[in-house]
Amino acid sequence: MRKMIGGFLAGGTLTALLLASALHAQELKLGKYNVQMHGFGTQGFVHTDGNNWLTMNTNGVGSGAFTDAGLNLGTQINDRLRIGAQVYDRKLGGLGDWHPSLDWAMVDFRVKPWLGFRGCKVKTVLGLYNDQQDLDFFNTYALLPQSVYPIDLREVMIAHEGGDIYGSIRLRKKLGSVNYTAYGGRRDDHMYGGYPYLVSHFMAGGSGGIKLTSEGGPVYGGDLRWKAPLRGLLVGASRINEMITASGTMNMGGVVVPYTEWSKHEWQNQFYGQFAANRWHAESEYRRYLRDTMTMGGTMEVINDVRGWYVAGGYRVMSRLEAGAYYSHYFDNTPSMNAPGSPAAAAQAVYEYDKVVTGKFDVNRFISIKVEGHFIDGAGNGPYPCGFYGAQNPNGFQPNTNALVVRTSYSF
């Protein structure tokens, strides 16, 4: 039944997208309010050699199980108050699986340029692109650097239920401006994301796996970014703290037992800079993500200390053609699993170094096509997802993977 409803909603979203685009119905009149409707959709194709990637069977012919779409409605109630909501749905190999979610829904009250409030379900501001990672038309790349924005873990940080305080402050003496966001609330993870998928295949070689039914908890954090007087230069830093609890069941050789896990420590720091001038843009980010979690009802401690960074750049060759490249560096320093009080298991570093070249062609204001090559050294196989999954690579991982990604997007 739930699948039927999900399928119906997914179909509805896509139909609404197509209908809206066909009619160009971007503004509706509801009483005295003008309601704007906007949507986007993407379709991707991935071919690899080496390993299957992102829960798709990408080796051989490749996979087109790489689709997403979003649709939103919003209106300005008065000078200070705005409301809106967006539905999002996706299919990425075994993830998403056409189970739509409320991406964001919020009331935004802006008192002054330097003081505003957003509440309900709000996109989380974290680094340059966290809240914009679904917006394919906005980014130069078909896949953002996976060391900082892993697409299989998109649901984990994308939004929180709670509130933001935000604002923009012009600095004196022409020192530019500062934008700040502080937030607090709760995150509730989608059960069709990368982590539930990974643990569902844990010990799957005959004895079953872990089926999570809930995962989430309190989060709080902030972001501070400085727009320098030099036009196009932006630098900033973000921080998020989390206290996550997950529960479900674990199948141990046919015996199903309750399963729980909880955070001991979980936080993320991100530092970033961007410069855009004329046809050029360049950006770089560094992320450290520490996840210290008690699993298996507190009998096993899992620690991931992830350091990810990238350097990227793009150049608009012609008005409709942009070329770009990046290097993305993912290193999980201490993926260890051990019983509390016992010596830690020998740490085995997990790494992925991805060299990427891309070309983006804007057909018009609404449609773009990207072709991208990835040359990946390493294949993560730790207790936390990082793109490559044992379920699609049952015979073990190859050390290198080359990938061709083609992605087209439409937005209105």
Added chain:
Amino acid sequence: MKHLRWILIVAALMFCAAWQARAGGVKVIANPSVKADSISAGDLRSVFLEDADTFSGSHVEPVLARSGPAHEAFLKDYLGKNDSALQAFYRSLVFTGKASMPKMLASDADMVAYVARTKGAIGYVSSSASTDGVKTLEVK
């Protein structure tokens, strides 16, 4: 030597004329409810890039042209973005819930008419356009 001096004077005059033509390519206009008579380039950029929704103590609404030389000149001179980058920027705000899409108008006449009847509206037109019913803001 004498010729060189005349050449330099003529070149300087041509440069000044070209600069005047460039700066005079676009006029920034506002609804009469906007109190100020001038706006700094930084404030103008803040208003059009949605960093600020107030100016000179009152709420303002940026209004865009769909295309045309005035639109291109305004983007280049004051926002430092081309049209596709600006559209992508606005849509990124819309899809993250941070702003609504600004009104976009097809001609100078439509722009002047909309700005004249909309409290707080700020837009731009080509320097030759009639600006009856709106005020022209000097950009400092």
